Amino acid sequence: GYHCDLDINECASQPCQNNGTCLDKVDHYLCDCSQGFKGINCEVDIDECEAQPCQNGATCRDHVATYSCYEGENCEVDVNECEQQPCENGGECFQRSDVRNYRVLPELSTSNFSYEKAAGFICHCLPGFTGDNCSVNVDECESAPCQHGGSCQDLVNSYQCVCPDGFTPTSREVDINACDSSPCQNGATCEDAANSYRCRCPVPGRGEEPWGGQDCDVRLVGCRRHQCQHEGRCVPLLTGDSEHSYICSCLPGWAGDRCNTSTTFSFTTEGSLLAKVKSGKILQAIYPGLVNDGEWYQVTVTMDERLVLAVKGPGCEDGCHVKNEGQNTLIFLNQNYFQQLYVGGAPQEYLALSSSGKGFIGCMEDLKVDHKLLLPQDLIREENKGLELGCYKHDWCQDDPCSQHGECVDMWVRNSCECRRPYYGERCEKEYQSWTFSHENTSSYTSFNISKSHGENFTISFMMRSLKPNGLLLQFHREGKSYLSVYLKEGTVAMYSPHTTLLSEAKSVTDGDYHLVTIRVNYGHVVFPKAGNNRALGNVSVETGDVVLVGGLPEGNSVNAWGGSFKGCLQDIRLDDTQLMVGDVSEGLEVYRGRSEKVLQGCQSDDTCGRCVELKDGYECLTDALFQDNALQYSANSSLLDPVTNITMAIRTRDENGILLSASGKAGIFCLGILNSSLLIKLDSGPGEELLAFTSDRTISDGAWHQIQLSMVDPAVSVSRWRLT
Missing domain, CATH: 2.10.25.10 (Laminin)
Incomplete structure (x- = not known):
């Protein structure tokens, strides 16, 4: 300082290694080494x-x-x-x-x-x-406690002053606490050390410059004109000659005195990264989480008595550690073990030993080996193909390459489409063929021969669309006998084998919409993934030579036990990953080719209207309809301009019970049916309203034609009585 009033802090350069504590002295420093180290700078491992x-x-x-x-x-x-x-x-x-x-x-x-x-x-x-x-x-005389030229004699846990003539020691044995004199200023905390003390300067307030120096009595102003770049944090300090200076604490991806050197580089060739260390036996540590989500992760690999992999990032903010299994003895590595270091990949003879056989794709930054930073500029050579400075990435999913039929996965150098069924192809641009069964109530089915074994662990999946609540979907045969049936029962998917009872998924799939049905059989247990059911099925396996019948059975075989044949559309039928297909097959697909009987290509509905007349509020079918478990479903789709006030129909039946018409919308429900040969009417106007139910005064199940009319007494008002004639 100008008046020589500032004690130079020789500890500012942090000379003490291995967590040693630096003690600042006049014109020199001392290192108080942590246990296990010695030397002037604690650089020697004892x-x-x-x-x-x-x-x-x-x-x-x-x-x-x-x-x-x-x-x-x-x-x-x-x-x-x-x-x-x-x-x-x-x-x-x-x-x-x-x-x-x-x-x-x-x-x-x-x-x-x-x-x-x-x-x-x-x-x-x-x-x-x-x-x-x-x-x-401990040398208690090191701090020179004796004054007026007295000599100090070190004792155990104390000292003794031998005073010159004219002076008397105040105490012959003194335990000195260097913090008793309160040397630390500006709210700093004093910590007593061996014959010295250490000041912990307070954290500065917002917008304030921190305190520094031995006693926290000097404002550190070195950051006023700092040149730290790329959002690097400036840390002010005092140099050995008491000059104000600073160092830059860089954000990840930057290094150098001013944080102006990029440490980021990327690889643009296919692959992944695998590191193994061999010393007597192979050690391997595998992090179980996924790290290919495009986010940054900090990865550290160390080896002492074990191979330790540390990962810090999304899902592991505090750091996750994985060690190789087993208790290993110390591994002493010869320096010749690591003659070459490969980053991002390795020659093919080494990659062939890895599980993927590929190199790494993505970005790296702050690559350090034995705590020494490797800059990408030092790694770029002519033979290092695919290495680029910086981390530049194109958004491969920006333009919806999957045709709105799948989820796009950004693979860093390209996109990949995970197609929703029944779509497939690189861009989900293709759709598996759909097939119609029991069109106009004809008997139809397809047959497939199984040419490979699927064992006791297999998955059956398909897309289906139907309004018929019962019917046979698939049946597996071996040597002419069925051993596994998948069918519809009251609108839900069920399974049956001779070894067990019914297994049913509690979800209706016969509402006229497409549904994906997946059934997993795992060593005698059935899992319906959507319902979460897991029940015992018995010993069932799919073997080479088995036959799968889809949609029905050949002529002469009864399907009554399954509620008849399936009526509706099936698409994208799979046994594990093998397609069950009829007709032309696209290249690259693994399929079982089948033969069909009266199955129509595409998804087609029955001709429910013989002659359809379009009306202003919908349409009318002019035909006599015969109903045998093939109910019709109509949807107004907001096409009705006015509420329904009148319903008429002519019926002829001998059934004593059955539903003639059932309608629902919002909270209201209406039902017209036959109960014990009489007409039954039920009206439910919604929550808070009384359920109305009444029957006709005569029976109609006599095989003759009956004209039925149900109408509002006064349709001009919002609430009215109803009349049945």
């Missing part, structure tokens, strides 16, 4: 095995700040490291392998017992001694 502490033939293995003795063929013997009394000067020894010390000793207060950390010992030193084994006598 070899605790050098003194050969293990006896009786036990093997010594060096660790940081400790060692472990292994004895026994399978390391089953717990060596007592405290038996040789390693703690000097009256220090008390505790074994790390003693589970009673965990959650009790301060050093083990937050740790759980594990064999990985069970080696070594902990020394609790008497006051005045320090070090891993309490061998160091």
Whole structure:
């Protein structure tokens, strides 16, 4: 400083390594090393095995700040490291392998017992001694506490001043706390150290410059004109000559003194990344989550006694760690083990050993090997094909390449379409052929020969559309006998085998719309995925030579047990991933070719109207209709201009019970039917209204024609009585 009033902070450059604490002195610094390290800058890892502490033939293995003795063929013997009394000067020894010390000793207060950390010992030193084994006598004279030229004599946990004539020591044994003089200013926190102290400067307020210096008494103004780029954070500091300066803390993807060097690069060739280390045996750690969602993930791979994979990103914000399975002994790696480093891929002879056989596609940044940053500029060579600076990516799903028939997946260098059934193709531009069964109540079916075994674990799936609540969908045969039937029962999908009873999915699929039906058979159990049912089916397997009949059975075989033949449309029928198809087959599809009987191509409805007359409020069919379990469904679709006030029909039947007409809309329900040969009317106007029900005074199930009229007494008003004639 101008008046030589600023003490240069020699610790500003952080010279102490391996978590050593730097003690700033006048014109020099001292490093208070953490356990296990020594040297001027704590750069030397102390070899605790050098003194050969293990006896009786036990093997010594060096660790940081400790060692472990292994004895026994399978390391089953717990060596007592405290038996040789390693703690000097009256220090008390505790074994790390003693589970009673965990959650009790301060050093083990937050740790759980594990064999990985069970080696070594902990020394609790008497006051005045320090070090891993309490061998160091703390020099209380180092701070020169004796004044007026007195000489200091170091004692255990104290000191003694020998004063010159005319002076008397105030105390012969003094335990000095450097923080007693309150050296830290501006709200800083003082921490007493060995013959020194450390000031923890307060966090600056919003818009304020922080305090610095030995006593937190200097405003750090080095960031006023900083040049940190790309949103790098400026950290002010004092240099060794008390000059104000700063360093830049860079965001991911940037490095350099001013955060102006990009560390981001990308690969544009197909592939994935696989890393393995071999030393006696192969170690492998696999992260179970997906990381191909286009988001950034921080990945760290370290190896000591185990291969450890750490992933930090979406779903693992605090970091997820995966270790290779099993308990491994220490792996000492020769420097020649890693002669070459491949990034993003490897030569084909190495890629062939990986599960995918491909290289990595995507972006990387901040690549560090042994804590040394590798810049992409250093990686670019002529032989490194596909490596580009930066991370530039095209949105391959922007223009809906899947024709609105599937979900687009951005594969980084191209798109991929996951097509919704029944569509397929690279852009979901193709549709599997649909087929109509029992058109105009004809008997129809298709037959397929199974040419490969599907075993006891198989999936049946298909698209269907029907209004008929009962009917046979598929039936599996072996040697002329059926062993598995899939059919409709009261609008839901059911299964039956000779080994068990009915299994039904509790969801109606006979509403006239297309439904995807999926049934999984897994070693004797049936799963309807939509309903979540999982029930025992018995021993059922699909084998080579079996026959699958779809939609019905050949002539001469009864389908009454299944509610008749299926009436409706089927499409995209699959047994596992193999298509059951009739007619022309597209290239590249795995199919079972079948033959059909009276099955129509496309999805076609019956001609329910012999002659259709269009009216202003809908249409009218001029025909005599014969109803035999083939109900008709009509939808107004908001085409009615006025409410219905009059219903007429002519019927002829001998059935004593049945539904003639049922209509519903919003909350209201109307039903006209036959109950015990009489007409039955039910009217429900919605919540809060009384359900009205009444019958006719005469029977009509006599085989003769009857004209029926149901009308409002006064259609001009919103609420009126109804009359049945």
